[in-house]
Amino acid sequence: MPSRARDEQQALGGRASTPAAGPNETTVTATDTAWWHRIPRAAKLGALGALIIGGSIATAIDGREAAFADTASGVVHSSDDSIATRSEGPASRATDRQELDAAERAAAKQAAAEQAAAERAAAERAAAERAAAERAAAEQAAAEQAAAERAAAERAAGEQAAAERAAAELAAVEAAANKVVMPLDAGTYSHTSSYGARAGGFHLGTDMGAPRDTPIRAAAAGTVVHAGAGIQGRSSNLISIKHNINGQTFYTWYVHMYDDGVYVTQGQQVAAGDVIGGVGSNGNSTGNHLHFEVHPADGRTIEPLGWLRQHGA
Ligand SMILES: [Zn+2]
16 A cells, blocks of 8 residues: 555544444544544545445445546546555556547547448449439530531432533433424414425425514524525525434424514524514515524435434424
């Protein structure tokens, strides 16, 4: 036993060391006030500690001592020193330490669990954001792909349409170039003399009787190569147009117009059906009619009505 504790027990006059008396604090303070106030404060605490050794309130007092140890300084430590002989003190502190360690371990475990949960949540959030970004990127890529395909399809359709338009225009141009029409409109004329041998010689054209100034049309597109007085024994006036029909050269001749019945001039370009003159009875003629001839490239004449039919007029 430390000497201080021994001194305290001597100061108490051996009362506290008598286990039979019991750890009754009330009894001590009520009956021995005089000696109690004479001893130092630190000694009182030590004595109290000694009084309660083995008593029923030891645990409660231990709790107070622990509280003192946490909050107070030198005086309480003196008290601890005075009760160093007790077995409960160090054992209790060890238990506290164990409990504290356990609490710290539990807190650390909880903190680790919370940290892990937070990390899991963050990872899940990041994964969700990544997935959303990938989804968005995929949708964007799909949209761009679709737009590109649409644009390509539109481009292809546009090119096809342009090609078809060009082909149609070419066909139209070719059709127009190769088109052949009757030189007088249906219903405005009647056949009066055919191509070929007849009394008084060979008729080099076909005669189409019609009223004066009935419109005369170019039988096909081409270039006016003569417009004026009769040539090669034909009457005035005479219009000759050179055509290229499906790669073949033809000339069509129009005869017997009066001077005011010639509407075109040499070198003029005409289309099939253009009005080039008006019917007359000029020259070697007995009435208003169109004398119409067709010449292949070699300059001879051919039967005009057959040629017109053959070329779709
Ligand atoms: Zn004739």
